[in-house]
Amino acid sequence: MDDYLRSFDDYNPWAEVRVVQGKGRCVYSKTKIPRGTVFFKNTPYVAQVDLSYKRNICNTCFKFFSETNRQNVIRCPGCLEIYYCSNYCKLFNQAHTKHTETECEWLKIFSLVYRTQFQEDDKNLILLALKIIARKINHNEPIHFINDSNQSIPLDVIDLVDHYQEYLVNASSKGNSGGSGCSTSMECNSTTNCNNSNNNSNNNSNCNHSQQDREYTNSWNNQLKRLINIVKTIQNIIDGNQYNEMKYHGIDQDGDINMEDCNIGDSDTENLSNLVSALTLSDRNILRLLTKIRANYFGLWHYGYTENLVHYNKINRSSIELKQQQQQEEEIDNDSNNNNNNQQQNELIWCGSGVYLILSLFNHSCFPNCTTLLEYNNHLLNNSNTSYDSHNIKNPLDISIIALRDIEPNTELLITYIPLDQPRSERIKQLKTTWLFTCDCKRCSMELEKGPSYTEPIFIKSCCPRKSCGNGLLIPTISNDSGDNNDSSSNFGHCRICKNSYILPTGDDLI
Numbered sequence: 193m194d195d196y197l198r199s200f201d202d203y204n205p206w207a208e209v210r211v212v213q214g215k216g217r218c219v220y221s222k223t224k225i226p227r228g229t230v231f232f233k234n235t236p237y238v239a240q241v242d243l244s245y246k247r248n249i250c251n252t253c254f255k256f257f258s259e260t261n262r263q264n265v266i267r268c269p270g271c272l273e274i275y276y277c278s279n280y281c282k283l284f285n286q287a288h289t290k291h292t293e294t295e296c297e298w299l300k301i302f303s304l305v306y307r308t309q310f311q312e313d314d315k316n317l318i319l320l321a322l323k324i325i326a327r328k329i330n331h332n333e334p335i336h337f338i339n340d341s342n343q344s345i346p347l348d349v350i351d352l353v354d355h356y357q358e359y360l361v362n363a364s365s366k367g368n369s370g371g372s373g374c375s376t377s378m379e380c381n382s383t384t385n386c387n388n389s390n391n392n393s394n395n396n397s398n399c400n401h402s403q404q405d406r407e408y409t410n411s412w413n414n415q416l417k418r419l420i421n422i423v424k425t426i427q428n429i430i431d432g433n434q435y436n437e438m439k440y441h442g443i444d445q446d447g448d449i450n451m452e453d454c455n456i457g458d459s460d461t462e463n464l465s466n467l468v469s470a471l472t473l474s475d476r477n478i479l480r481l482l483t484k485i486r487a488n489y490f491g492l493w494h495y496g497y498t499e500n501l502v503h504y505n506k507i508n509r510s511s512i513e514l515k516q517q518q519q520q521e522e523e524i525d526n527d528s529n530n531n532n533n534n535q536q537q538n539e540l541i542w543c544g545s546g547v548y549l550i551l552s553l554f555n556h557s558c559f560p561n562c563t564t565l566l567e568y569n570n571h572l573l574n575n576s577n578t579s580y581d582s583h584n585i586k587n588p589l590d591i592s593i594i595a596l597r598d599i600e601p602n603t604e605l606l607i608t609y610i611p612l613d614q615p616r617s618e619r620i621k622q623l624k625t626t627w628l629f630t631c632d633c634k635r636c637s638m639e640l641e642k643g644p645s646y647t648e649p650i651f652i653k654s655c656c657p658r659k660s661c662g663n664g665l666l667i668p669t670i671s672n673d674s675g676d677n678n679d680s681s682s683n684f685g686h687c688r689i690c691k692n693s694y695i696l697p698t699g700d701d702l703i
């Protein structure tokens with residue numbers, strides 16, 4: 193494990209992790225952070241290229257290669273699933289992208305047997321899980337994923353927050369979907385706020401659950417069903433018999449050795465609580481891992497520079513991304529001010545996903561004071577003319593956190609988990625569906641109180657003015673983190689999509 197990660201508190205002059213009652217781990221500023229400061233950087237624990245792009249993106253450096261420029265491209269002869277831009281990248285093994293024999297074998301099985309059985313999002317989840325398990329086996333690390341003390345800085349994927357108990361409690365209470373009896377359902381037991389500001393019906397009796405709440409419950413139960421299906425698949429791929437440690441916390445009755453394919457249909461008649469009670473200990477281990485990944489993985493986006501990428505396939509993309517992509521396209525089409533006709537059309541592309549241990553500590557806001565930036569895209573912002581040279585190594589998959597505004601000491605440092613250019617109801621829905629909390633950030637609560645006509649102009653001022661950029665927050669021109677002279681807080685911000693720079697709003701005229 194990287195020492196840099198261990199020493200977040202000691203070595204980072206800007207920020208520290210605090211445990212806040214009722215909220216768990218949060219990141220706070222220790223001192224004033226001028227906007228534009230890159231105050232934290234994290235290397236992925238595991239990362240993977242999205243399957244739709246595997247032919248066109250290097251497994252190591254994530255460089256794109258077009259169909260017409262493949263002279264040096266190498267394909268893994270074992271699984272035929274992994275591509276490298278060059279021999280250099282094939283040999284350059286980093287922990288988070290190392291393609292071990294174990295992983296190779298599993299990817300091969302996955303691609304031969306299961307490729308067509310899952311939606312894109314689920315495939316990503318499966319591959320991330322396989323990579324994590326393979327990485328742990330390769331490093332002789334324990335492969336049980338149970339950990340109930342989430343109070344320290346994650347040193348391991350085991351330490352990540354999950355919603356495992358909430359899913360199970362929800363599923364085993366009063367069966368699935370049926371109308372009645374939500375007294376023990378997830379939103380009431382959840383550590384997040386049933387009673388908080390966003391409970392729109394100002395009720396005293398907790399369980400005045402609306403149609404909306406029932407929809408959440410159904411959606412969580414469906415997710416759990418999907419996850420259980422994935423667990424069975426993973427068990428089949430890895431052969432649990434070989435890896436006894438999966439059975440941590442007791443004796444696993446069935447061992448899941450050479451289990452029959454167990455394809456759980458999504459028919460409504462399926463009794464979820466029966467499925468849950470039939471889970472073995474090793475099933476639960478993997479389920480726990482999946483919920484950790486699901487709550488913590490980051491999309492790896494490319495902004496522009498698609499070269500001659502012809503392979504973009506957004507079928508089955510999750511609704512969030514698909515919606516965003518469609519919106520981008522529509523707006524690009526409608527953008528009559530587009531005077532850069534010769535420029536390549538900038539696209540926002542989901543090209544992979546990664547699990548980042550420390551980044552996961554940052555909480556969400558719909559008007560965040562910080563943003564994430566992939567090293568890869570950082571390079572594009574600064575040198576939009578040069579093509580990416582991966583071998584000039586900085587890890588292209590490192591994600592930096594940059595202050596979007598001047599941040600006072602003792603302020604919680606927040607990023608966004610979702611696209612922000614959507615109405616409050618939609619934001620709340622996405623956050624609750626995937627991360628199981630009801631957002632009560634400043635923007636959401638102000639919007640609830642004063643209406644969007646109050647909050648939206650403030651939000652929009654911090655975004656790129658070009659409509660086609662989908663209200664992306666401007667990233668203050670990045671000051672060099674090497675130098676100590678951070679007096680020059682930047683007045684300009686870059687749009688990560690069109691790459692133009694604009695004057696940032698001044699002072700505290702923000703929410």
Ligand SMILES: [Zn+2]
Nearest residue numbers: 250253277281
């Ligand atoms: Zn490469």
Ligand SMILES: [Zn+2]
Nearest residue numbers: 268270271296
């Ligand atoms: Zn391989």
Ligand SMILES: [Zn+2]
Nearest residue numbers: 558631633636
């Ligand atoms: Zn919010």
Ligand SMILES: [Zn+2]
Nearest residue numbers: 656661687690
């Ligand atoms: Zn823009």
